[in-house]
Amino acid sequence: MHPRSRPVGEDPAPPPPADRSGPDPRRLRADDLRHLLAVARTGRLVAAADALGVDHTTVSRRITALERSLGVRLMERGTEGWALTGAGKAVAERARAIEDALVDVVDAVSGRDAPSLHGTVRVSAPDGFGTVFATPALARVRRRHPGLLAELITATRQLALHPSGFDLALAIGRPPRSRLVTEHLTDYALGLYASDEYLARCGVPGTLADLREHALVFYIESMLQVGDLDIERHLPGVTPAFSSTNVFAQLEATRLGAGIGVLPAFLAGRAGLRRLLPGEVDIRLPITLAVRREAVGHPAVRAVRDALHHEVAERTAELLPEPPGPER
Structure with missing residues (x-):
């Protein structure tokens, strides 16, 4: 094979030595x-x-x-x-x-007074957080820099399993040691939520033990790639009756009365769902921001990082709302 050829999936041939006088x-x-x-x-x-x-x-x-x-x-x-x-x-x-x-x-x-950004910046994020928080942050950067192309990949997955294919990634939990440059972006809250129709039909659980008599909506345990979302850590002995890899499917199932959802507060609050057992179930998880080392100094990546920090700082009340008082 000619040394200049480098098909995808094969290692390149060793480069020939430079001229004795050095590269020109x-x-x-x-x-x-x-x-x-x-x-x-x-x-x-x-x-x-x-x-x-x-x-x-x-x-x-x-x-x-x-x-x-x-x-x-x-x-x-x-x-x-x-x-x-x-x-x-x-x-x-x-x-x-x-x-x-x-x-x-x-x-x-x-004739621009301020420098603009060009090229493509690719962001990987969980479905819910990526849609509700990363999207407006990217839109803000795009308004300021029309020459920049923004790509958002959404999936709830383990950060360490996908250290390439993105410039900047957001992941749930604290990642293990990796080649990525990581920092804590924010925490967010999850709780138990249900529709009024479901509660009228199936009753309101008064204790954690009562949850075993209800249908739970959450992730598919066997396909879950994020250890911090393991339901056994937060609700031991409770098995979801409706499961999905997509948090928006979980939200819709809860809204339609399929069961009690374990949902992020920033999504459940928008859907008008009712919070249950806030004193017993108030899960707080971190969102980690990670950047490939090769991309840390890139202006577009810095701009997106700053926009994400601004977004979560402005909307902390959605991410970490005060739990409602006990129900009477």
Whole structure:
């Protein structure tokens, strides 16, 4: 196979040694550096190609050309996608200045007073939190920077299992040690909720023991990837009668009277559901914000991170409402 060919799923051939006099800066192409940065941020050739508006073979060819010019391996394929080598990290860190300079050039000829952001930023988040909090944060960034493309992937999953394919991720719980740069974003509350129709038909539970006589709505235990959401931790001995991997399906099932839902307060409050046993069941879980190390310094990622912090700070009452007093 020709050394310039690098199909998806195969390791690249070792780059040929550089000239004895060392790499020549005149042979380097700034566009090749942009391709390197795109793969570093996404961990995938196809995702990088989508962000750049080219096909994945072009991305592979450009990075191989850059490695040949420098005489060093810049990326390695692992079980979780493509990652930068030590030399690749050093090159990428310096290449960001070139990428930022290209954006400044566009701003200069466009007559913009403030620098704008371009490119694509991909965010991964749980279904509920991603829709209700990450979406408005991304919309705010997009209004300020129309040249920026925002992508939101929603799924309630374990952060450590998916360390690539995103620039910034939000996850429930505190992640184990990983290669990601993480920080605590906010806590949020879950409680027991039901519709008035369900309570009129099935009665109001007065104690935790009474829950065993009711249908519970929650996640599918065998498919749950987030340990902090394990129902046995919070309601021992209670088995959900209606389960779904999607929190909006759980919300709708609860609203339609399928059972008592264990739901985030920021969703249940909007649906007009009634809170049950607030003194006994008031679950608080953290949301972790994680960034790929290669993307920490990227202006678009910083802008989204700041917007997320602003969003949760402005809406703390939705995330952590005061539990209602005991029912009489």
